[in-house]
Amino acid sequence: MNTHTPPRFDPTRVAHLQGSFAPVTEEVEAADLEVTGVLPDALDGLYLRNGPNPRFTPIGSFLYPIDGDGMLHGIWLSEGRARYRNRFVRTPALLAEERAGRALWGGLESMITPDADQVGPELAGTFRDLPDVNVVRHGGRLLALAESDCPFRMGTGLETLGKEDFGGALPAGITAHPKIDPVTGEMVVFCYGLEPPHLTWSVIDRDGAVTRGPTPVDGVDEPMMIHDMALTARYAVLVLAPVFFDLGAAMAGGSFLAWRPERGTRVALIPRDGGPLRWASDEAFWMWHTVNAYDEGPGADAPVVLDYVQWSRLTVGGGSEDTADPVTGGLVRARIDPVAGSMARTMLDDTRVEFPRIDDRRIGSRHRHVALATDTGRTDLLPGEYDAVRWYDTETGTSQVWSAGNLSVGEPVFAPEPGRDTDGSGSGAGGTGSDEHGYWLTFATDRTDGSSWFLVIPAEDPTSGPVARARIPVRVPLGLHGCWLPTV
Numbered sequence: 001m002n003t004h005t006p007p008r009f010d011p012t013r014v015a016h017l018q019g020s021f022a023p024v025t026e027e028v029e030a031a032d033l034e035v036t037g038v039l040p041d042a043l044d045g046l047y048l049r050n051g052p053n054p055r056f057t058p059i060g061s062f063l064y065p066i067d068g069d070g071m072l073h074g075i076w077l078s079e080g081r082a083r084y085r086n087r088f089v090r091t092p093a094l095l096a097e098e099r100a101g102r103a104l105w106g107g108l109e110s111m112i113t114p115d116a117d118q119v120g121p122e123l124a125g126t127f128r129d130l131p132d133v134n135v136v137r138h139g140g141r142l143l144a145l146a147e148s149d150c151p152f153r154m155g156t157g158l159e160t161l162g163k164e165d166f167g168g169a170l171p172a173g174i175t176a177h178p179k180i181d182p183v184t185g186e187m188v189v190f191c192y193g194l195e196p197p198h199l200t201w202s203v204i205d206r207d208g209a210v211t212r213g214p215t216p217v218d219g220v221d222e223p224m225m226i227h228d229m230a231l232t233a234r235y236a237v238l239v240l241a242p243v244f245f246d247l248g249a250a251m252a253g254g255s256f257l258a259w260r261p262e263r264g265t266r267v268a269l270i271p272r273d274g275g276p277l278r279w280a281s282d283e284a285f286w287m288w289h290t291v292n293a294y295d296e297g298p299g300a301d302a303p304v305v306l307d308y309v310q311w312s313r314l315t316v317g318g319g320s321e322d323t324a325d326p327v328t329g330g331l332v333r334a335r336i337d338p339v340a341g342s343m344a345r346t347m348l349d350d351t352r353v354e355f356p357r358i359d360d361r362r363i364g365s366r367h368r369h370v371a372l373a374t375d376t377g378r379t380d381l382l383p384g385e386y387d388a389v390r391w392y393d394t395e396t397g398t399s400q401v402w403s404a405g406n407l408s409v410g411e412p413v414f415a416p417e418p419g420r421d422t423d424g425s426g427s428g429a430g431g432t433g434s435d436e437h438g439y440w441l442t443f444a445t446d447r448t449d450g451s452s453w454f455l456v457i458p459a460e461d462p463t464s465g466p467v468a469r470a471r472i473p474v475r476v477p478l479g480l481h482g483c484w485l486p487t488v
Contacts, residue, residue: 019447035082039081040468046076047077047415048073049480052068054103057103059110065480072154073086088160093105108256133176150165167210170189172214179364183233186204188272189201190229228290240267242262243259244257245258290306291367309372313325315329330350333348353373358371387403389404389412402463402464402465417437441456452474452476454470
């Protein structure tokens, strides 16, 4: 039994357990959702989002966006109609807590774990699974993803089927942001750990078979937190910002994440063909999410272009509570020279943004448009809360914004219109220069009454706002990541 006594914890004072972030406990489903506007007939499939949603009131601590039980929210679209279902990802820890009727595990920073009398010998003293960050479909598997652990496989009705270790080939799991190559169908993954090797990468083919098992990334001799990655035709790209795990501090009641800017930020270019690792380095910055990356030319030594959302230090949503050291950030493009080991960074847009997405069919190749959650400058938003969607054009350097008013919006996900591939022509309706034909999908919650909505925004004229809004029968807490799964 854990004898560490955590500091006093009051969940009512945690911003990310309140307002639009507050968890919901009811699992519901509804057919024929109330729709304002017209749902496009072309959209046939499932919009799915995962996010941290504690089933019971947290004890000890709560660290957004990592802590919390996973809950999947699904919108099935077909023939202009929509239905909804939400389900918890039922891990062994969640099942044990449901039997007890209360939380038994504390948040990550509290180090509270139950003893055998509470949960039996198999779970006693273990940390809980946290498949609450993202969700992907690959190789016939629907996977709820954790920060760095085995994902959980989900059924077509969002029922939990069990932990997925890919036939024993990836026993330590993967992280929450794998990247799927639209050309080869491969899913490239990484995983960080507290014990050596501290960082590995792997490859899973289009059919779900592991073709490269956990391969250590040389030069990483301390446990570090790395949330996202990018992919080019030649490289897996990992950004190693100076965020280190400090178990000693956690055991003493402090934070288990240490920001050490004097160490700088490094970028690992990992050749997908197994060639020698290449490193680049620069001054310290923090990154939660990449936009995309691509090789600038065909040669083996051609630079790599990486677009991402940058923060001046570790932060959750860019909150600026410390007025002496305010967090700054924006959309950045880095040009990484694999020969010189250097990177040149250019700020594309210094607006507060997060949750960047592109048309996933462009992963690993040149992209033009980026959609991001942003804000309009209002002061009553919580850290990580956004009230607008911004579209940035990397060719023209211009952006467009749709203000959501009283709605807090989530990550925008692109759903291409079937039969209309990206053509690169740069022509489109509404003067946007869009070469994507389809729709941006997201959940949004009204801050005035707590109602939640599913929004469908046309890519060819995004500033016109949603062409359809479907009312969700339960509030959908803000955050985190989702995907569009067309019917196949």
